[in-house]
Amino acid sequence: MPASPARQKARRQAVPDSAYPRLLLAWYDRHRRALPWRALPGQAADPYRVWLSEIMLQQTTVKAVGPYFEKFLARWPSVAALGRASQDDVLRMWAGLGYYSRARNLFACAVAVSRDHGGAFPDTEVGLRALPGIGPYTAAAIAAIAFGRHCMPVDGNIERVVSRLFATEDALPQAKPKISQLALTLAGEARAGDSAQALMDLGATICTPKKPACALCPLNEDCAARARGDQETFPRKAPKVTGKLRRGAAFVVTRGDELLVRTRAEKGLLGGMTEVPGSDWIAGQDDTIARQQAPALPGVARWQRKPGLVNHVFTHFPLELVVYTAAVPARSRAPDGMRFVKIATLQHEALPNLMRKVIAHGLGDGKPIRR
DNA sequence: GAAGCGTGGTC
């Protein structure tokens, strides 16, 4: 298709073009991805499925979300059903997916929708925004996809597509408002939800971070960054800092076929999740200090240091744990705040992946803890 | 506004 005069102008001046929504939707109708939470073409989306998927998809890949979405939907088919669950059940089901505050907020949101909204999600961006775990992106996504509101969620995909299309020089996150404003010009009047999903699909499959497939892009003739040949350098971003290595010790204590565990504090890192007792995690800490934070266990003949280390990388710091093991007599009691659980039933605990690694290392049987 | 918050995949 030859570029219209308006689109040639867009190429030079990075100005929104009224043809973008139409081009985008035409592409979407041919190339949309089939995803478990997506309605069939032309059908109304189920707000519960849209919400559940959007929460799971925050900073998480489609591939990782798939099985979790199916599991949740099978166990809790409606927001009312989820609202009647317990937070601990939700955390157990969420274990392994990461960012556990999402699971706590998911449950809190289900309770709020059931209790304060008669079991129906608010159908406006503002109404949705007031619910736990729903921020600017998710509110706009649900409002557009589930309720057809004329708004545009801006995720990492859409930031990339839009920043390339208009070659926006400002670095993120400062550029967020400008990109958000430009993104809204890409929303169709009638099909705002499809417009949003079209941009996300485009970002996920064509306008990728590296080696974008510009030849296949419906907006390629209009893309300011492509005209300059530096697509991959967008979006501009402020440099991010990686955290310092922290070290600590973890203590794997068995009593016959049971393991000593405790529950982490409700908030913060791995909040509300199950762990084995351990030391603080501190940059520059040495083994001896960490070792001294072992739980007081009468009857422990000696701690055994497991050869090797458990390494784990969080978003904001890498972690290196030394693992100590001990076996206590059959009738030993768990220290205050801790409990013994059957090793065979660990799969039912809310165990973050870090702890699965620690326990597998400590038990030394090479068997991963099933999920 | 910046920092805290998981995990897995990619190059």
Add this chain to the structure above:
DNA sequence: TGACCAAGCTT
């Protein structure tokens, strides 16, 4: 292999 990225939210 370390850095980056993935449908961000909360404080």
